[in-house]
């Protein structure tokens with residue numbers, strides 16, 4: 001069954017049908033842009049679709065809540081699933097086709113192949129979320145190999161994720177250009193995330209401490225501070241003294257290797273992760 005629901009935009013479920021539709025575009029010399037998502041779309045996702053629309057002739061969005069990237073105690077079951085409104089948003093943002101595979105399509109019985117990027121996947125998010133990136137790289141490989149796009153669009157909000165996907169495409173010779181689009185924020189600075197919908201009003205107030213910690217780092221660097229340990233301590237202090245916030249990490253890393261650094265590098269990124277209530281949020285900003 002290829003059209004399981006009434007939709008404002010063309011949708012497809014099965015991989016052979018997806019490939020046929022994309023191939024017919026290729027025959028007309030169309031370039032293919034691809035935006036992978038887990039749905040519950042917000043303005044951050046919309047910015048990725050718009051970037052794809054600008055750069056490519058035919059834009060495919062996937063919506064799939066990927067079970068293998070959630071840990072056993074994480075929010076797979078409660079993750080927001082809002083397909084009808086997501087399809088409206090895809091259409092308004094200018095997508096041409098939305099691919100909504102089922103779990104059985106992506107992980108048929110006897111599925112047994114996983115893709116793992118060593119080192120980069122073991123630190124930061126990977127240190128807390130065991131096997132998370134193995135789930136991400138496995139599904140992104142399958143999504144890319146199914147669509148074979150010219151360009152795939154990811155958000156800078158998930159900084160480590162886009163770095164790992166770049167490394168994976170390089171290592172596996174996957175012929176796709178990875179584009180990283182800027183983080184879209186609410187007016188008060190909170191990075192948009194599908195998980196923000198879990199936050200109560202007071203938790204949302206506390207969640208602002210993540211972007212405040214990043215701004216603090218940015219201001220210190222701009223003011224000429226070179227003692228990165230001092231800046232990290234200040235970021236950590238801000239987060240640990242905010243009610244409802246449980247710090248995971250607040251650090252400054254080399255933008256390419258993601259290794260923690262003690263002295264300023266030409267390209268460095270501040271990264272934070274914290275639980276706000278029971279919701280785990282991440283954010284980051286480049287420092288130069």
Ligand SMILES: Nc1ncnc2c1ncn2[C@@H]1O[C@H](COP(=O)(O)OP(=O)(O)OP(=O)(O)O)[C@@H](O)[C@H]1O
Pocket residue numbers: 036037038039043044045047048153154155156157158181182183184185191192193194195196
């Ligand atoms: N605020 C944002 N600005 C730009 N891109 C974003 C933003 N939030 C998410 N993205 C990007 O959208 C793509 C799909 O992400 P996903 O569907 O997991 O949404 P999410 O809001 O990050 O959800 P989650 O709450 O699970 O982190 C990813 O490439 C992600 O980096």
Ligand SMILES: CC(C)(CO)[C@@H](O)C(=O)[O-]
Pocket residue numbers: 036037038064066069136139140158161
């Ligand atoms: C890239 C992705 C769609 C893979 O499931 C997911 O990790 C996400 O939405 O960031």
Ligand code: BAL
Pocket residue numbers: 069070158161
């Ligand atoms: N946006 C990253 C997906 C995840 O946290 O599982």
